């Protein structure tokens with residue numbers, strides 16, 4: 001199962017406590033640590049967290065610097081724990097605009113955890129889905145049409161997603177807003193969407209359980225009729241593509 005999360009609400013969480021926005025992001029980083037551990041104990045194979053969108057570069061310099069510093073610190077302090085718990089770390093997004101220290105840490109975290117297989121943790125940093133779609137389209141070229149899986153591989157290549165992650169099954173957005181904000185647009189084609197008012201720093205293991213329980217109650221049809229989507233998967237039909245759900249999903 002692939003769960004993706006748009007972590008929203010750090011600023012409001014801080015404001016409610018008369019703290020500055022940076023304190024909200026630090027609380028958000030602590031929530032990331034807890035959710036990663038919690039997700040690894042469940043049937044989640046891939047967890048993708050939207051940590052820094054390409055549009056976040058337009059925030060005040062102080063906030064940008066402190067956010068990127070938090071990402072580096074997270075990788076620095078959590079990589080060994082991830083390795084010990086067999087969590088593979090991967091940073092997806094552009095790499096041409098990140099500082100050398102962060103890039104070095106990303107490469108180190110990815111190398112150290114490359115053999116880990118319990119869960120694939122993907123942090124999206126300087127990530128824009130529209131940018132990725134356009135870059136992947138430039139790679140396609142040529143007269144031969146591509147399968148969705150081949151296109152997914154192109155997307156993975158331009159966003160440094162290693163290994164290629166399957167389509168998103170459940171997309172959670174915290175903080176009360178109901179939009180995708182340029183996150184995994186292709187990969188969420190058939191994702192179940194779950195919006196919660198909980199602010200990200202308050203999103204804990206119980207909130208994750210509730211989200212997974214809600215997902216389990218949803219019926220996924222992939223544009224087909226109830227029951228048939230599952231049969232097609234079993235028969236090696238459309239669901240054979242990793243773009244679509246695996247047949248053992250609820």
Ligand code: FPP
Nearest residue numbers: 007008009010011012028029051070071074
């Ligand atoms: C949106 O909340 C959140 C972000 C732009 C950054 C997300 C970062 C973290 C959760 C912490 C660091 C991450 C890692 C991986 C260590 P917002 O600031 O827009 O909140 P608001 O809408 O309430 O102002």
